[in-house]
Amino acid sequence: MSKISLDKSTLSNSKLTTTCLIVGIEIIIGLLSGLTFIALGAGGGSWILGGIAAGALVFYFYRRYNNQAKPNRNSRKFGQIIVGLTVGFSLKQSNLITIYSQLHIFLFLALFLLFCGGIIGYIYSRIEKTDLLTAMLATVPGNIGIMASIAADYGRNISLVSLVQLIRFTAIIIVIPLIANVSNAHDINAIIHSVTENLFVINFNYLFLLFLLLSVTLLTVKIGSYLKIPVAGFLCSIIVGVAFDSLLDSLPFLSHIDFNLPPLFNLIGQILLGITIGEYWGMNPKLGKLTVAYASVPVAMTFLAGFISAGIATLISPWDWLTCLLVTSPGGSPEMILISLALHHNVEIVTAGHLVRLMTINLCLPALVSFICYLEGRSTKNQDGAADQLKTISPKSAMP
Template identity: 65%
Template sequence: MTEVIAAKFNITTKNIVTYSLVLVETILAFAAGFGFIALGIGGGAWILGGIAAGALAFYIYRAKFSDRIEPNRNLRKLGQMIVGLTVGFSIQPHNLEAITAQLPVFVFLALFLLASGGLIAYIYSRLQKTDLLTATLATVPGNIGIMASLAADYGKSTALVSLVQLIRFTTLISTIPLIANVSHPYDIHTAIATLTQDLFKLNLTYLLLLVLVLNLTALVVSAAGKLKIPVAAFLGSIVVGVALNFSFTALPLTAQMDFSFSPLFKVIGQILLGITIGEYWGLNPKFSRATIAYALVPVTLTFFAGLLSAGIAMLLTPWDWLTCLLVTAPGGSPEMIWIALVLHHDVEIVTAGHLVRLIAINFSLPALVSLACYLEERLSNGNGVNNPAPVLESIPAANPPSKQR
């Protein structure tokens, strides 16, 4: 009996700590987000604010209180659901017909980035003196958690995979909004006025409808997860958003219904996306300078591959430079789509491009893993086995369930 009471007390205490930390991170993210807006970083200000807040709060908590706490991956899923719903409601069905004609271009761009990732992986494996599978998982522009989990399944360095993926992701999230704001004029005062307008103006009907939409989305996302659909929280919520948006405009009973998400709801979704990435940085990994320097090489090459892909897209399509850049940015799909949404810039095209790439990457992962293992075996037989450089395992992406918040 005493053990049961103690276990319940520990769970309650853990939940209080989790929610308190999330609250502190959210408050800090709002402050940082307004700071980034004041600096003119409009497109990704709230995501960057979340990254800064998550890193700071998580690092201080681990340093002062407990180093056993792990990044809250459920926060990112919730953020993906919110952003996915917002994106889904912004997509107009009549615009989807024109996008289907560009499907071959989307597939080509996705395959181009995959091929570029393979070449970069080979270069990085020789530079870091690690095996080809680890290098492939580190450099392919995919989900951080998925890549690191695969590394753990195959007994590879999850820390190295997480490091490269995290640097790539953070670099993109930091630089693309800056480039987007240069490519597309951004009025700071208008951004703040838009955010504060009707920020807390809610009514009972709206709240009931919002609860209904969120519960329906949660059911669809749960079903998608059980079906092993990649990035289920994001893809599932987009499908729900598109379907509900179509039904609200097409069905007679709901044609007069005006439903849209409040600015506060949208901002919270962006902040949650950023907080999780910031928490991984807050783990304070102690890598050698050489390891970090080597990790910057594939990140830089991947970034240039994205720019080259954007140039190819401009030659093949009538899209402008900003659209091509957002479509081909190697990673951060929810964030790139959100930037397009904030700037009201070809949301359907950017969404379609990233969804095609997400599907291509996730469905080609088994083939990529098999190919990397095969090539590594051939290289090892021909030249001797590579001895991977020692890397501190300090970013546990594939954590045991007991340690998850």
């Protein structure tokens, strides 16, 4: 008995060591790739793209060694925690108060994108000749892992859902920063200098505050996950970041402390967000042309819906075009918020817009899935009823 327990413990430790080694290699390659993308002018999305490239490369070769390996979703969770803290420290309560009056705009835009996702899903189900629920899960702009897990729970086509979501996610991460960089010029040398300057901060007081911040964040995220808060790692981390920053400003004996997260901390968080996406690509590097072509149709339509939503936002809100584009882009919320952070462009508005969209989609998703299952069940029942009626008609009675 003790020997079996020892074998399980050894196997678990070996698996943990392998996972840490793989993630470490991916982070190093991601840092190098991110610097390469910055040199090429990718701008705000460089570190996420670096993570995608690193995840795809490392996981592709690792799958040759272990073909049962699956993408490490914990990497994205830790990335969301780090990015959430970064976003929280960048938000100011004085600016957030002014956004409350615009919540109806955020809600309308979120529901509009959800409605467009439903229409696109219906069209895609006809093109791909698949069931409606699979098509909806593939086209609604949500989290890849969540959509794939729902597809697995209902016995639907997980590969198709993951493929469409992955193409949409990757395309938006590539295209939106390019559009943003056209609208906002950037100095590549200045970006590289800001990245390499003060990567490590060695100070006892600073390290103590950083340890305290991380401990409180992990505890809050654990409580949020227990309470079933959507994307708890990201949302709870933002709340902790805002609260911690406000607490430091409010305490008179700590007013002289200028606490910010280390630059390397932020970069690793962005890379971790991209690594999981890259690992999904590394699982299936060979894709059929027809499959990709069919999957590109809903992705292109989702892009169009995002641009239409941005156009509507410019008409009903006081925001400029770039802000509206970042708010309505149907990509990952952490990624779009990070792009606004990199551009120093209305971070509060972009954050509020994506958090409202994130909450709206996650709250509406159970009802949407139940409604689609009801429609599919009703359609199947009607078809079976029609087939039974045909069986009851004899050839003689069918003659005039």
